[in-house]
Amino acid sequence: MPPIEEPPRVLSIQSHVAYGHVGNDAAMLPLQMLGIEPVAVHTVQFSNHTGYGEFKGQVFTAAHVQDVLDGLRARGVLERCMAVLSGYLGDAGVGEAIVSAVQEVRGARLRALYLCDPVMGDVGRGLFVRPGIPEFLRRRALSQASVITPNHYEFELLHGGGPLATVDATIAAARSLLGQMHDAASALIVITSLRTDDLPQDQLATLAVNAGSAWMVQTPFVDLQPLPNGMGDVFSAVLLGRLIRGEAVPDALSSAVSTLYALVSRTRPGQRDLPLVACREQLTHPGQRFAARLWQVG
Numbered sequence: 001m002p003p004i005e006e007p008p009r010v011l012s013i014q015s016h017v018a019y020g021h022v023g024n025d026a027a028m029l030p031l032q033m034l035g036i037e038p039v040a041v042h043t044v045q046f047s048n049h050t051g052y053g054e055f056k057g058q059v060f061t062a063a064h065v066q067d068v069l070d071g072l073r074a075r076g077v078l079e080r081c082m083a084v085l086s087g088y089l090g091d092a093g094v095g096e097a098i099v100s101a102v103q104e105v106r107g108a109r110l111r112a113l114y115l116c117d118p119v120m121g122d123v124g125r126g127l128f129v130r131p132g133i134p135e136f137l138r139r140r141a142l143s144q145a146s147v148i149t150p151n152h153y154e155f156e157l158l159h160g161g162g163p164l165a166t167v168d169a170t171i172a173a174a175r176s177l178l179g180q181m182h183d184a185a186s187a188l189i190v191i192t193s194l195r196t197d198d199l200p201q202d203q204l205a206t207l208a209v210n211a212g213s214a215w216m217v218q219t220p221f222v223d224l225q226p227l228p229n230g231m232g233d234v235f236s237a238v239l240l241g242r243l244i245r246g247e248a249v250p251d252a253l254s255s256a257v258s259t260l261y262a263l264v265s266r267t268r269p270g271q272r273d274l275p276l277v278a279c280r281e282q283l284t285h286p287g288q289r290f291a292a293r294l295w296q297v298g
Contacts, residue, residue: 006037006080007035007036007037008035008036008037008082008083008244008245009036009037009038009039009077009080009081009082010031010036010037010038010039010081010082010083010084010085010240010241010244011039011041011072011077011078011081011083011084011085011101011105012024012027012028012031012038012039012040012041012084012085012086012237013041013043013065013084013085013086013094013097013098013101014027014040014041014042014043014085014086014087014088014233015042015043015044015046015049015087015088015090016040016042016043016044016045016046017045017046017047017048017049017055017057018045018046018047018048018057019047019048019052020048020049020051020052020229020230020272020273021229021230021233021234021273021274021276022049022088022229022230022233023042023043023044023087023088023230023233024038024040024042025230026230026233026234026237026274026276027040027085027087027233027234027236027237028040028237029276029277029280029283030234030237030238030241030259030276030283031237031240031241033280033283033284034238034241034242034245034283034284035245036241036244036245039072039077039081041065041068041069041072042060042068043059043060043065043088043089043090043094044057044058044059044060044090045057045058045060046058049229049230049272050229051226051228051229051272051273052272059090059091060090060094061093061094062091062093062094062096062097065094065097065098066097066100069097069100069101073104078101078104078105078108079104079105079107079108079109080108081105081109081112082109082112082113082244083105083112083113083114083115083240083244084098084101084102084105084112084113084114084115085114085115085117085236085237085240086098086114086115086116086117086141087117087119087232087233087236088117088119088129089119089129089133089136089137090130091130091132091133092130092132092133092135092136095133095136095137095140095141096136096140098141099140099141099144102114102144103144113146113147113240113243113244114144114145114146114147114182115145115146115147115148115149115236115239115240116137116141116142116144116145116147116148116149117148117149117150117232117233117236118137118141118142118148118149118150118154118158119154119232120133120134120137120150120153120154120157121153121154121157122151122153122154122193123151123152123153123193123195134157137158138158138160142158142177142180142181143180143181143182144182145181145182145187146181146182146183146186146187146188147187147188147189147190147239147240147243148181148188148189148190149190149191149192149232149235149236149239150189150191150192151191151192151193151232152164152191152192152193152194152195152196153193155170155173155174155189155191158177159173159174159176159177161173164196165196165197165198166196166197166198167194167196167198167199167205167207167216167295168297169196170191170194170196170207170209171207171209171214171295171297172297174189174191174207174209174214175209175211177189178209178210178211184211185211186210186211187210187211188208188209188210188249189208189209189210190206190207190208190209190239190253191206191207191208191209192206192232192235193205193206194206194207199218200218201221202220202221203218203219203220203221204218204219204220204221204222205217205218206218206253206256206257207295208249208250208253208292210249213249213294214294214295214297215249215250215253215292215293215294215295216292216293216295217253217254217257217258217290217291217292217293218290219257219258219261219290220261222261222264222265224264224267224269225269226270226272227264228264228267228271228272228273228274229272229273230273230274231260231264231274234259234260234263234274234276235256235257235259235260238255238256238259238260238283239252239253239255239256242255242256249292250291250292250294251292253292254289254290254291254292255286257290257292258286258288258289258290259282259283259286261286261288261290262279262282262286262287262288263275263276263279263282266278266279266282
């Protein structure tokens with residue numbers, strides 16, 4: 001038999017829960033279903049995510065995360081990773097360990113992607129991360145990121161220019177932010193849950209912007225109360241997996257949005273997690289496809 005080709009590896013540095021689907025526990029199955037080997041480094045270990053209320057467990061220190069990375073380094077794993085994925089940060093010290101890992105991965109693979117989901121807050125909930133995290137994301141993570149996936153609220157925080165009321169204003173703000181990212185010519189900003197005054201309120205929009213183009217995907221708004229946790233983690237994992245697999249930006253965007261819509265629309269009211277395992281076929285073949293349309297700035 002011919003040797004089996006080694007799958008692409010992604011270093012995923014995120015939270016871990018024993019019960020539920022957030023952080024690494026939301027990202028690993030999508031990556032695996034797309035034929036990618038995740039190398040998961042946990043920043044916390046909790047019994048469950050906060051959507052279930054009380055939880056037990058520990059937030060790992062930056063020294064702990066660095067120790068795990070040292071063990072991977074000794075096995076030659078970091079140099080074999082094609083990309084790095086990060087989400088919620090417990091503290092800025094862990095963020096510095098992630099930045100260091102990104103730089104090391106790029107030392108072996110110059111074109112390695114770093115997808116940073118800059119988790120900070122959301123409309124209604126406001127800011128929910130520790131002090132220092134927003135500043136770290138603006139000043140350190142952004143400069144290393146190939147792709148960022150903020151929601152509308154988080155993008156306005158990163159941009160720092162106040163509320164964005166139109167799609168064209170959002171695209172202009174994104175273009176100004178691209179210059180602060182790693183390799184601005186190929187950098188990508190994907191803004192989820194975009195709700196501007198010029199978009200229909202019964203639709204949910206996702207906007208992707210790079211140096212040359214902007215694309216939008218719109219889906220029906222699914223009114224679930226409460227929304228399941230881990231949606232952004234799944235979206236980022238699918239988007240990164242599709243990009244690693246060589247899909248063009250509009251195709252990868254369409255795939256990620258269509259997958260998330262399929263999972264959300266199959267979530268029972270009151271359920272706190274996406275049905276990742278029960279509906280795992282949606283990770284590779286979403287039942288309904290929403291096209292990414294080129295947006296012409298007016």
